[in-house]
Amino acid sequence: MHLRWLELRDFRSWVSLRFEPDPGVNVLVGDNGEGKTSILEAIGYLGMVGSFRGVPDGALVADGSTAAVVRGSFDGRAGDTTVECEVPVDGRRTVLVNGKRPKRMRDLLTTVPVVAFLPDDLDVVKRGAAIRRDYLDDLAARLWPQAVADQSDYDRAVRQRNTLLRQEGRGTDPVTLDVWDDRLATAGTAVLLHRRAVATRLQSHLEEAYRVVGGDGQLRWGYRSTWGSDGVMDRSDLQARFTEALGTARKKDVEVRVTTVGPHRDEPELLLDGRATRHRASQGEQRTVALALRIGAYRLVDELGDQTPILLLDDVFSELDRDRADRVLDLMPTGQVFVTTAREDEVPVDGQRWSVHDGKVSP
Known part of the structure; x- marks a missing residue:
């Protein structure tokens, strides 16, 4: 192209x-x-x-x-x-x-x-989890168009559920909440699977790129779930686990009027020799990690794309x-x-x- x-x-x-x-x-x-x-x-x-x-x-x-x-x-x-x-x-x-x-x-x-390398790519390495969630979701969208639809469905379901939770009286209606919990579980499971697929497929490119640009150590993705998805691989099991987590968190969600569990609260992390790069890596190491991330993304899009x-x-x-x-x-x-x-x-x-x-x- x-x-x-x-x-x-x-x-x-x-x-x-x-x-x-x-x-x-x-x-x-x-x-x-x-x-x-x-x-x-x-x-x-x-x-x-x-x-x-x-x-x-x-x-x-x-x-x-x-x-x-x-x-x-x-x-x-x-x-x-x-x-x-x-x-x-x-x-x-x-x-x-x-x-x-x-x-x-x-x-x-x-x-x-299109893949862009920008000076603020460093944000993916050193800032909060939301930036890394966006990185994985953005890369998934470039690889699989369905990922865009799944992310859109999930974001819409979170917004609608949060709107419901903020409404006096209706926010505690269990029947209506059950409907949105089902939609969240379906779309949220798809979002998580896309993120996992990106992180897994990116790993070999990330390791090679990090080594080539002068990095020292083992660089990999970590992923901490807010809803007990760690180690669960089957789609139906993940969906059931998410539905269960939403039920467990419902009382708290009603109190704080916001959805507190799900992929929008998960915490992907970049780990260098098992330690979070945003806390433990030097400024120079963080820049090297950021460059390796974009090189890996470019090679992955080239590998899987047409x-x-x-x-x-x-x-x-x-x-x-x-x-x-x-x-x-x-x-x-x-x-x-x-x-x-x-x-x-x-x-x-x-x-x-x-x-x-x-x-x-x-x-």
């Missing part, structure tokens, strides 16, 4: 842009604030239907404009795919794939596979020497790569150089 051309209108700082990148490595060189990262963000938006920075759509629209437009044409194994997104300041975005509205938006995650993903590297090489940079790139299958940097000499890789300056991208 590679991007043939990209067009932007009123997206972030870009009033207008037409960019035809190289099918191989593209290095975007420019001072901070020139819009390098915004180009990567636009490419990512076409594949993720959202900002990889996690910002709301309205923040992507240039000041003074009512909407931003992002268009791109991709050449993949299934032929050419053109994606167009119109993003308003207020209201819902419009997405067209080859001129038509897609039946299921989640299919874009596998139609246009086509090699587009790789977006935002200011990643500034902290790598030439040897480590070469070893990182050796782990990557041949595909299209976009790299941003403020200093050209910080990116010790071959590829097409592009100058990003004064609202223009030029070779």
